[in-house]
Amino acid sequence: MQHSPDSIQYAMETARLIHEPDRRIDTFGATRFKFTMLSEPMDSVGQVRIRQGEMDAQKPQIIRPDGMQGVELDGFQEKAGEFIDWLKEKQLEPVFFQYGFVFKRTKVSEELIHDNIEAVRDRVLSEVKATGDPMLAVMEGVDDAWEISLLKFAIDMIGKSTDINAFDFKRKGLL
Numbered sequence: 001m002q003h004s005p006d007s008i009q010y011a012m013e014t015a016r017l018i019h020e021p022d023r024r025i026d027t028f029g030a031t032r033f034k035f036t037m038l039s040e041p042m043d044s045v046g047q048v049r050i051r052q053g054e055m056d057a058q059k060p061q062i063i064r065p066d067g068m069q070g071v072e073l074d075g076f077q078e079k080a081g082e083f084i085d086w087l088k089e090k091q092l093e094p095v096f097f098q099y100g101f102v103f104k105r106t107k108v109s110e111e112l113i114h115d116n117i118e119a120v121r122d123r124v125l126s127e128v129k130a131t132g133d134p135m136l137a138v139m140e141g142v143d144d145a146w147e148i149s150l151l152k153f154a155i156d157m158i159g160k161s162t163d164i165n166a167f168d169f170k171r172k173g174l175l
Contacts, residue, residue, distance in 0.1 A: 003145055011142045015149035017156065018121065019128050019138035025099065025161035027168035031057040033157070034136045035150065036124055039143035040117055048120040049143055053108035055150065057157065058100040060165050062174060095175055097165060101154045 003011070018038075025031045037051040113120055117140070124138055141149030169175045 003148070007142075007145055008148055011145035011148035012152055014140075014142055015152045016140045017137060017153060018140055019125060019136065021137050021157075022134035024164050025057045025157055026059060027165045029059050031059075032135060033057065033153075034133060035153065036128075036136065036138045037146050037149060038117065038120060038124065038138070038140045039146050041112075041143050046114060046116055048113045048115060048117050049146075050111045050113060050120065050124070051108055051146060055101055055154065057154070060097040060099050060161075062169060063096045063098050095166075097162060099154075099158045099161075 021033055023031070033055045035051075035053055035055060037049075039049050039051075041047050041049055121140070128136055128138060137153055139149050139153060166175065
């Protein structure tokens with residue numbers, strides 16, 4: 001299904017993480033997150049669609065400019081080059097992480113419940129507390145653009161994992 005820029009914007013703004021996983025993206029291995037997505041069909045009152053599935057995050061990859069020659073200083077004064085040299089001496093050269101997610105549609109189940117969203121949300125959150133699964137995320141999103149909510153979740157998990165991953169890489173002497 002094709003989404004307009006406005007529908008994508010709306011889906012991103014209304015997507016809500018109502019239960020966050022306890023774990024983050026592992027630094028040295030793949031991570032599998034489970035999700036439960038709640039949404040209300042647009043043309044139905046008193047119905048909630050529950051989608052459950054998994055998303056895999058590959059281990060982050062270190063990306064850095066090759067020996068700092070990759071940093072180009074066009075139009076800067078000589079002092080800027082000295083700053084780059086200082087960064088290199090202090091081992092503070094810019095480093096970026098590449099994250100990859102795989103959304104496995106084959107593992108998505110879908111169920112339509114005849115109840116209001118508040119009651120369904122409460123039941124799902126009670127089940128989450130009972131199971132205690134540290135890899136489970138529960139979200140609410142727009143029904144016809146629910147995958148956009150998953151992408152927002154992936155982006156948020158990257159943001160919450162970056163500092164931990166950087167710490168782990170430094171601890172192992174890889175940064």
